[in-house]
Amino acid sequence: MxxxxxxxxxxxxxxxxxxxxxxxxxxxxxxxxxxxxxxxxxxxxxxxxxxxxxxxxxxxxxxxxxxxxxxxxxxxxxxxxxxxxxxxxxxxxxxxxxxxxxxxxxxxxxxxxxxxxxxxxxxxxxxxxxxxxxxxxxxxRLSSAWPDEWALLCEAVLGSMNDRHASAQSSSIVADRRVRDAQTYLQAFSGRNVSLDELAREASLSASELCRRFTAAFGLSPHRYQLVLRLKTAKQLLLDGMTPSAAAAATGFADQSHLGRHFKAVFGVTPGAVARRNSAKTF
Missing domain, CATH: 2.60.120.10 (Jelly Rolls)
Structure with a gap:
């Protein structure tokens, strides 16, 4: 509450x-x-x-x-x-x-x-x-948005204070089966929020170690990676004819405005713009 x-x-x-x-x-x-x-x-x-x-x-x-x-x-x-x-x-x-x-x-x-x-x-x-x-x-009702906003705030503050991204795409880390298992798990459940604890259990790593390895491998933290996946899923649902509010609910966002803020930050347009574009298409 x-x-x-x-x-x-x-x-x-x-x-x-x-x-x-x-x-x-x-x-x-x-x-x-x-x-x-x-x-x-x-x-x-x-x-x-x-x-x-x-x-x-x-x-x-x-x-x-x-x-x-x-x-x-x-x-x-x-x-x-x-x-x-x-x-x-x-x-x-x-x-x-x-x-x-x-x-x-x-x-x-x-x-x-x-x-x-x-x-x-x-x-x-x-x-x-x-x-x-x-x-x-x-x-x-918006409390479900807190994990997204808290993780993004920490990335904005703490992520800018180190240069670990310079070592991104390390082949040895990408080859780590546990990191790849985490990536596969996020892809399999791209329609909902996967908690860091849940993902860490799946990868058999501590939460902090998973974050370090995952970010070094893919250039994005697990949370950011998952957020982008959810946004891509939402966009596909919009292209399939779903309304923005329904797409938000289907991909674990608190509401349409919560989806809209992150959607525009990644894609440059609002969910409504994609939905309108789709409804105007002729075949």
Whole structure:
């Protein structure tokens, strides 16, 4: 279940989202005068500043300024405060991610959990942060979209922090039967979401090891590979005459808009455009 709360004062606003079962909390806020008192979290605090700038105040001696387009992370149990910098206020998204989940994602992408201890300019990740926050504020029926959005957000943030893709297509890894078994399994079940744990069991590898080997072999993480397969299946269903909403349901997307966002990102057109094109064909 997705739960949301919001509050607004003049030009300041704050929205809170949480999806049961993920352990990830989300804060999307804009503050001008509000100042956080010193506190600490049991989780990692992964933040992205969308507009303006803020001082995360992780040090009593030195300011920790985070500017628009930058991403940063505060480890669990690290005391910090916070305030906006300048006259324009600060809009940001903050994710509160359990330690085990953040370390798993960092391990998958070959990045230290502390790689964001200093802010990193990452403008391409602002949209995924905003989309992830927006989804957390929406209705419970969209909770099935979280695995897609979370994996894509982690790819946007963590995938850009290493150069493992330079070693893609390693013949020895492609020849690994376990990696090929995982690929075959994803192809066989391209019409539904296959969880990472399920795929790892099929390949007889740990989740993190499977991700490393699979990404090195095919240049895409298992989740991205599966997402593209599902999009290709959806496109074929549209060409076969299925409606966009039915194609979304048949390929494991939360709804038509969820399918549409990823469909356009890969194919450059909307599912509706493909469906209309198909209905206009003459034989």
């Amino acid at each position: 997705t739960r949301t709360m919001s509050r607004s004062t003049h030009n300041e606003h704050a929205q809170y989202g949480y999806v049961d079962g993920t352990g990830i909390e989300v804060l999307h806020a804009r503050f001008e005068r509000h100042r956080f008192t010193a506190h600490a979290h049991d989780t990692w605090a992964i933040g992205a500043v969308l507009r303006g700038a803020k001082d995360s105040m992780t040090s009593a001696r030195h300011p920790s300024i985070v500017s628009a387009g930058e991403v940063y992370a505060i480890p669990p149990h690290i005391a910090h405060a916070g305030m906006s910098i300048g006259d324009q206020g600060c809009e940001y998204v903050m994710l509160y991610v359990p330690d085990a989940e953040w370390r798993l994602q960092c391990d998958i992408h070959g990045v230290s959990p502390h790689a964001l201890s200093q802010p990193v300019k990452m403008r391409h990740a602002m949209a995924p942060f905003s989309q992830f926050a927006a989804l957390s504020m929406q209705s419970p």
